[in-house]
Amino acid sequence: MYRNKVSIIIDLRVLDSNPLSDFNKYMYRQSNILSAKKAIKVILGTALLFTGSQSFAQETTSHSPYSKFGIGQMREDLLPQTRSMGGISTAIRYQAGLPILNIANPASYSGLNRTILEAGLYGNITQLNKGSAQDNTADFAFSHFGFGFAVARNHGIAFGLMPYSDIGYNITEMRTMGTITTKQSKQGEGGLNKAFIGYGFSPFKGFSVGGNAGFLFGELKDNLTVSFPTDFNSLNARSQVTRLVRGLIVDYGAQYSFPVSRKHNITLGYSGSLNNTVKEKTSQLITRTQPSADPDFENVALDSLPQIGERTRNINLPMKHNVGITISQGYDWMIGADLKYADWTEYQTRAGEASLGKNYGVALGGQWKPDAGSNKYWNIVDYRLGVRYNQGHITANNTRIDDMAVTLGFGLPLPETNFGSTSSRINISAEIGQQGTLQNNLVRERYININIGFNINDLWFRRRSYD
Numbered sequence: 001m002y003r004n005k006v007s008i009i010i011d012l013r014v015l016d017s018n019p020l021s022d023f024n025k026y027m028y029r030q031s032n033i034l035s036a037k038k039a040i041k042v043i044l045g046t047a048l049l050f051t052g053s054q055s056f057a058q059e060t061t062s063h064s065p066y067s068k069f070g071i072g073q074m075r076e077d078l079l080p081q082t083r084s085m086g087g088i089s090t091a092i093r094y095q096a097g098l099p100i101l102n103i104a105n106p107a108s109y110s111g112l113n114r115t116i117l118e119a120g121l122y123g124n125i126t127q128l129n130k131g132s133a134q135d136n137t138a139d140f141a142f143s144h145f146g147f148g149f150a151v152a153r154n155h156g157i158a159f160g161l162m163p164y165s166d167i168g169y170n171i172t173e174m175r176t177m178g179t180i181t182t183k184q185s186k187q188g189e190g191g192l193n194k195a196f197i198g199y200g201f202s203p204f205k206g207f208s209v210g211g212n213a214g215f216l217f218g219e220l221k222d223n224l225t226v227s228f229p230t231d232f233n234s235l236n237a238r239s240q241v242t243r244l245v246r247g248l249i250v251d252y253g254a255q256y257s258f259p260v261s262r263k264h265n266i267t268l269g270y271s272g273s274l275n276n277t278v279k280e281k282t283s284q285l286i287t288r289t290q291p292s293a294d295p296d297f298e299n300v301a302l303d304s305l306p307q308i309g310e311r312t313r314n315i316n317l318p319m320k321h322n323v324g325i326t327i328s329q330g331y332d333w334m335i336g337a338d339l340k341y342a343d344w345t346e347y348q349t350r351a352g353e354a355s356l357g358k359n360y361g362v363a364l365g366g367q368w369k370p371d372a373g374s375n376k377y378w379n380i381v382d383y384r385l386g387v388r389y390n391q392g393h394i395t396a397n398n399t400r401i402d403d404m405a406v407t408l409g410f411g412l413p414l415p416e417t418n419f420g421s422t423s424s425r426i427n428i429s430a431e432i433g434q435q436g437t438l439q440n441n442l443v444r445e446r447y448i449n450i451n452i453g454f455n456i457n458d459l460w461f462r463r464r465s466y467d
Helices: 020-025 036-051 106-111
Strands: 008-011 115-130 133-152 155-166 169-177 180-204 207-227 236-259 264-273 277-289 301-305 311-316 319-329 333-343 358-368 382-396 399-413 423-436 444-458
Touching: 106 155, 106 180, 106 207, 106 236, 106 264, 115 155, 155 207, 180 236, 382 423
Parallel strands: 008 133, 008 444
Antiparallel strands: 008 115, 115 133, 115 444, 133 155, 155 180, 169 180, 180 207, 207 236, 236 264, 236 277, 264 319, 277 301, 277 311, 319 333, 333 358, 358 382, 382 399, 399 423, 423 444
């Protein structure tokens, strides 16, 4: 049966910002802010909750049988602040009155008036069902690192490291040909990461544009093992195909923000990418092992045959277009929606692999703060909720593999320092969803993705004056 893992991620992320004078109106008071000591307990407690049965991090954080298609399961450029709102991000510049490091749309970097440091962990719990069989998995991993700051008024730069995709499947089946019984195990592991640097600026009031340049790198491994469980005179064979992926990728975005009343503001956003092309270098290693009831002995290779002709090719990544809108009222609330499109039809699939299609998605979400000026801690917490649906680009057994989820989360403010110039926040998000179906002999995944992030929002690189 399929075996998957669960991942827990802590994500450090940026808060929204408006002018500093407005921000100072709502400086959270030390007496009613969660202490740093309590914050650490929240992070450690959540991590232990989801990793109690897992004592170490795994090589991959995906455990979906559908990750064997293409370059694996895609990870969007989302942090907990936006994941918890259904994944809306295209039209987000500020959140709860502070600037946000919105990597999904680099046009938002023009709104940075503070230095933002982000880091995070990601966790996943998955239940897999096929017919009457069921399997549960769990895992955790480091999620991302991001850093953003203003270089001039309405000009911002960001850089960091994000997961791009990963593979994590385990499929086992028994086959009988006459009197010979074989056990075939297919396993996938590894992932791709993206190191990026981006720039955004505002050419005129309300309008901003930006772009990210990234370097994609990583390894994807597909392993096939054929063994003879009832015949100890036959040698077992194992094939490991390793795909080494490297290349430059570019994405871009634009935003236009304008007031519709004294209290309300609307932001329109667009983000996308063209068909980025990267190189994929494939190698193969075939080994034979002596069967044994002792698994340690069986893992020792008797001989090996290195790659049969190392191959290098170019692969086309999908063209993407996203549009979004948000409506906000200062520090109090924000709602928004995104429409997402990705065209995988130009991706060069491997021999024997089904062609990929087009991905269509919609996301709805928002956040609410009960009372930004309250002395009660839970009144100044950000509460977030959302929903998303994706008609996937993968087709298996003539069935489109769709993904849907309900999301929720919290933004927990921490004590401010340096007379209010430094603020931090813990952001927690949960995605409760389902991918696939039990129909047509397919696998249904039900999952809970957890992101826990911490961000620092500070006034760095400022010119000081002295009397």
